Each structure stands twice: as structure tokens, then as C-alpha cells.
Amino acid sequence: MSRIKRWINMHGKEFNPDGTLKDEVRQQKISSGSDPAAIDSYARRLKTSYDEWKHLDETDPEEWVEYTAYDFFTPTQKEQFNPDGSLRPEYMESELNNGISEGWLEEMERRKKIEVDNYNQVSAAHAEQGINYGAWQMRERIGASRTYVQRRKQQEKDLRNFEDVDSLPFDKDASY
Incomplete structure (x- = not known):
């Protein structure tokens, strides 16, 4: 299987299948007092990791015996x-x-x-x-x-x- 499937399995509660932070999660974090800039930074870091894993899946797929x-x-x-x-x-x-x-x-x-x-x-x-x-x-x-x-x-x-x-x-x- 793919790295993306594992990424979604790890982060799927907070992130959409395209690697973006779910709106309701963002709103919940803001309402619990988190800094919007920190939330955006978190979302960008995770989106970057999603994009890297997706790129690896496309260019260097893992062997699946x-x-x-x-x-x-x-x-x-x-x-x-x-x-x-x-x-x-x-x-x-x-x-x-x-x-x-x-x-x-x-x-x-x-x-x-x-x-x-x-x-x-x-x-x-x-x-x-x-x-x-x-x-x-x-x-x-x-x-x-x-x-x-x-x-x-x-x-x-x-x-x-x-x-x-x-x-x-x-x-x-x-x-x-």
C-alpha cells in the first residue's frame, strides 16, 4: 500500500484526504484558544509532509510483496x-x-x-x-x-x- 494511506491513517481525524486541515478542526482549535498563526503553521507543515509522501508514492513506490x-x-x-x-x-x-x-x-x-x-x-x-x-x-x-x-x-x-x-x-x- 501507499505511504499516503499510512499518512491518512495517522492524520485522517484532523486532515482531509488531500492533506489539508479540516475546517471544523481549525475552528475547534481557535475556539480552544490556539493561535491562528500556529494552526496555519501546523497545517502547512503537515501538508508539506503529505506532499512529500505523495511524491514518494508517485516516484518511488514501496515494494508490496x-x-x-x-x-x-x-x-x-x-x-x-x-x-x-x-x-x-x-x-x-x-x-x-x-x-x-x-x-x-x-x-x-x-x-x-x-x-x-x-x-x-x-x-x-x-x-x-x-x-x-x-x-x-x-x-x-x-x-x-x-x-x-x-x-x-x-x-x-x-x-x-x-x-x-x-x-x-x-x-x-x-x-x-
Whole structure:
């Protein structure tokens, strides 16, 4: 999705979809004692940021990779399930031959279909807000799969860049 969608999501209560301050917001701020010049300055700054984000959307659109729930299946799950969460016929046949009950296989399928449906609903809701849920989940998984040494090196960079201490994976004062 676009940067503009995210901008509107952040500022849409006060600003119109074209990046201008809503008249009723301006009037409310004036009636609560705000200086009209300060309001105008605020509106100009936000309109400038809107225009910058819009320009970036037009000249350098963000990559939007569409991930599906299937992209997050483990290799074993990909052998067991189709992308929609239904069991693969060959897997079902193999498990029935191994003595697994049909009821359990149906339950596995039911649960996986619910998981896929939930992913699709959350992904769609996030997309409406300009957030690529699948990409966010993928970045989280990649970060979680880093080695300890990689995470320590990243923390050192984060500390040099004055990142919030709460966002660090380890206690900054601990000796390792």
C-alpha cells in the first residue's frame, strides 16, 4: 500500500484526504484558544509532509510483496496442507493407512483452515490501513531466526544510533 494511506491513517481525524486541515478542526482549535498563526503553521507543515509522501508514492513506490498464509507454513505443513488449509489427498491417504483416525485428520484440516482464514482477515484489515501484514510477519520471523552473534552486532549498532533501550533484544548493561 501507499505511504499516503499510512499518512491518512495517522492524520485522517484532523486532515482531509488531500492533506489539508479540516475546517471544523481549525475552528475547534481557535475556539480552544490556539493561535491562528500556529494552526496555519501546523497545517502547512503537515501538508508539506503529505506532499512529500505523495511524491514518494508517485516516484518511488514501496515494494508490496503479497504474502499468503502458505508462505508461513513450515516445510512439514507444506507437505500436509494445500494453500487454503485443506489436507493434501496423498497425505490424508498416507495417514489413514498409518492408523490415524479420519476424525483427527478432519480436525487438523479444520484448524488449519481457521488459521488461514484468520491470516487473510488480519492481512486484509491491515492492508486497508496501508500496512503490509505479511511483510511485517516475515521481517519478524527473519529477525527471530538470526543468530545470537548477529543480534549482538545489531544491538551494538542500535546503541550507537541511540535506539530506545526498550527495543533492544538484550540488557545493554549485561556483559556477554
